[in-house]
Amino acid sequence: MSKYVNEKRLSQKVLDSIKGLDYPLVAFDPEHEHVSQVSAAKKTLATHEIRRDKVVDLKTAIKNSGLSDGMTISFHHHLRGGDMVVNQVMQVIKELGIKDLTIAASSFTGAHDFLTSYMDEGIVSGVQTSGLRDKLGEYISSGKLKKPAIIRSHGGRPRAIEAGDLKIDVAFLAASSADEMGNANGSLGKAPFGSIGYALTDAQYAAQTIVITDTLLPFPNPEIALSQSLVDWVVVIDSIGDPSKIAGGAIRLTSSPKEEIIAQNIATVITSLPEFKDGFSIQMGTGGASLSSITPIKKAMLERNIKGGWCLGGITSYQVALLEEGLVQGLYDVQSFDAGAGQSVHKNLLTHHVISASQYANGQNGSPFVNRLDFVILSALEVDLNFNVNVITGSDGVIRGASGGHSDTAAAAKVAIVALPSIRGRLACVVDEVQTIITPGKSVDVVVTDLGVAINPLRTDLIEILSKTSLKLMSLAEMKNFAQQIVGTPELIEYDYNHPVAVVEYRDGSINDVIYKTKVNNE
Secondary structure, eight states: OOEEEOTTTSOHHHHHHHHTTTOOEEEOOTTSOOOOOOOOOOOOOSOOOOOSOOBOOHHHHHHHHTOOTTOEEEOOOTTGGGBOHHHHHHHHHHHTTOOSEEEOOSOOOGGGTTHHHHHHTTSEEEEEESBOOHHHHHHHHTTOSSSOEEEOOTTHHHHHHHHTSSOOSEEEEEESEEOTTOOEESSSSSSOOSOOHHHHHHHHHSSEEEEEESOBOOSSOSSOSBOGGGOSEEEEOSOSBOGGGSSOTTSSOOOOHHHHHHHHHHHHHHHTSTTOSTTOEEEOOSSHHHHHTHHHHHHHHHHHTOOEEEEEEEEOHHHHHHHHTTSEEEEEEEEEOSHHHHHHHHHTTTTEEEOOHHHHHOTTSSOOGGGGOSEEEEEOSEEETTOOEEOSBOTTSOBOSBOTTHHHHHHHSSEEEEEOOSEETTEESEESSOSSOSBOGGGOOEEEOSSOEEEOTTOHHHHHHHTTSSOOBOOHHHHHHHHHHHHOOOOOOOEEEEEEEEEEEOTTSOEEEEEEEESGGGO
């Protein structure tokens, strides 16, 4: 299917590189979101056999799936840094001599750095994902992967699967428990990780679905998040991973005075707006300032006797605390970010709900949850003067992060707040132009830093309300100039525009940006 491109924004060098990537150019009107005309048929099992048990070993499951050279496989990343499933699957694939695979994972973490050796050997030739970090991100940024990576948001990925843009041949889905027919979840067993939301669309649309677990329960599994009707094979292994490594270093409350200021500014923005009332909905990021804003927001809720409606997205134990204290009525969880959230999926079965990535943020499925968000708090690596946000490439141009649900929630929430420090390390975080556009500036309403608050000029309503508060309102240009007076202006990164390493899709399938190999990586 053709990709939609905003030719006015992209440079000719970018457009030329896209042509070389088999991305047919079609005029894209940014004011009219593309609606896919392709609909992938739901999977039906090609058998009439009465099956009373689907349990086989991993090698047999892979052979039975028909996996062969050139196909696309998928994984989810709910186990994050503790994942041990991808490694075990890839070892068997290597033993079977299968090559030239594309891995379409919901995201990658440092636990997947080992994949670089499979790329060197030609076993993996492409990746389609939301995030790339650590050695894997560096490897792909260096241009060593055979095919440029495709980066999609958490809502863009299920859109691509359902539209037929991303066709998964075999989905390998970790489950903390399953029964012999494939009814599975992430909330019971030896290694519970909570929500299994990223796996649900894969299971529905993959040609073959293999559930991998280390806890086989008697049929029927008492908690069914993923149905047996979508599962072809069940594999039992010794360990799917270490759930203690689910929480990353970014998931924390802050101890930084600078981030405390940002957290208070976030809370003041939210509690000053008319949307802050009984039943309000919110999604919070995992950064220190974002999570720490819960404390002053909670204080305002108690003082004004306001009860929230629901929290969305990646859920942490901090949102679970709000639920258990009766301050919000429900959690809608596509990814549990720590052990407390993972345990809550089972403990608070009636109020902590697992939702698929499509339910969460697919803008073309009819009605994703993000469409009902009042507030979203998002982090950023850098923001430019047009409010465009980069969350994926570092100051050296190397891929070090993830698109996540950033663009999805920013586009749909009533108030999209981006929080970041004015200076990180020795660099100003507000810049003339971001390295990579993940979220277009038209979707961002408020930028909060330790210096003050910048409001998108398009939101005259917010300007009118917040100008009457104690907040220090500034322009992004003022923030940039102040920071650069302290740290100076960095030298521009030189890119090799003949060597694209990744294509960044917007949530509707249009091309947002292209990431290139840097000149440094050419030397």
